[in-house]
Amino acid sequence: MLKKVGAAGTVAAGLGLAPVVSRSASLNDGTPTSATVSFGSWKTPLDKFTTLPPPSANHHRLTPMTVSIEAGGTVNFIISGLHLVEVHADGTQPGDINTSLLILPPPGVMLPPLINDPHRRIYRGLDPRALLPTLDRVEVVHFANPGTYLVICAVLPHFLDGQFGFVRVLPTQHGD
Numbered sequence: 001m002l003k004k005v006g007a008a009g010t011v012a013a014g015l016g017l018a019p020v021v022s023r024s025a026s027l028n029d030g031t032p033t034s035a036t037v038s039f040g041s042w043k044t045p046l047d048k049f050t051t052l053p054p055p056s057a058n059h060h061r062l063t064p065m066t067v068s069i070e071a072g073g074t075v076n077f078i079i080s081g082l083h084l085v086e087v088h089a090d091g092t093q094p095g096d097i098n099t100s101l102l103i104l105p106p107p108g109v110m111l112p113p114l115i116n117d118p119h120r121r122i123y124r125g126l127d128p129r130a131l132l133p134t135l136d137r138v139e140v141v142h143f144a145n146p147g148t149y150l151v152i153c154a155v156l157p158h159f160l161d162g163q164f165g166f167v168r169v170l171p172t173q174h175g176d
Contacts, residue, residue, distance in 0.1 A: 034074045035067035037165065039153065040081040052133050055082070060158045062151065062165035071146050071172045077125070077139045082132075084114055084154040085125035085139055087167070090147025092120045094164050099156060105129070115154040124154070143169045 041059045042048070058081040067075060077085050088097070102113040111129055125139045143149065146169050153163035 032067075032069050032073065034076065035069050035167075036076045036078060037067055037151070038063040039077045039079040039085060040083045040158075040163070042080050053081070058082075060153065060161055060163045062153075062163060065165035066168060067165075068168040068170060069143060070170050072142075072144060073169070074140050074142050075151075075167055077141065077151075079125075079128075079135070079137050079139060081135050082111070082128045082155060083135075083158065083163070084128050085123070085141070086115070086121055086152050086154045087123035087141060088150040088152070089120040089122050090145070090149060092150040094150065094152070094159075096120070096150075097152060097159065099159065102156065112158075113156045115152070115156055115159060122149075128155070143167060145169065146171045 039062055041061070041063065042053065043057050043059055046053055046057050060081075060083075069075065079085065096119075097115060098117040098119065099115055101115065101117045103116045104113050105111040114127075114129075123141055126137070128135055131137065149167045149169065151165050151167055152159050155163075
């Protein structure tokens with residue numbers, strides 16, 4: 001079920017998913033044109049085969065917290081667990097997010113609220129509640145313009161616990 005791709009020995013699951021490359025693609029000057037960010041991660045030991053993991057089984061962090069790419073590049077967010085990727089415009093800071101604007105779960109459903117602040121939001125990913133019980137996925141986001149973009153987990157308790165980071169988009173260095 002697994003196959004080897006590329007000279008670096010990168011491994012990809014043969015389940016119709018794009019392979020995860022162990023090294024970011026880069027230009028001749030070393031500026032990456034793509035980067036990979038782990039958006040949450042599963043703690044071990046854990047057996048997801050037999051049970052739906054509890055929220056405490058997930059490490060609610062972005063790793064790394066800051067990545068740099070060239071304008072026109074992409075960031076691959078590898079999402080593990082109940083997380084909602086949001087990207088906010090250049091210059092937005094965590095304190096600018098209005099955490100009183102929320103999407104509440106349906107009555108009787110034990111899920112956390114989601115932040116719903118549209119101000120300066122330029123990307124919002126898939127609603128993780130609709131993905132239960134399969135939460136793990138990849139979302140690839142294109143960044144056309146230079147700047148420093150705030151990336152948050154819009155699951156309210158995760159954001160309040162510090163699950164956010166930044167994408168630095170550098171001007172292009174070649175003549176495209």
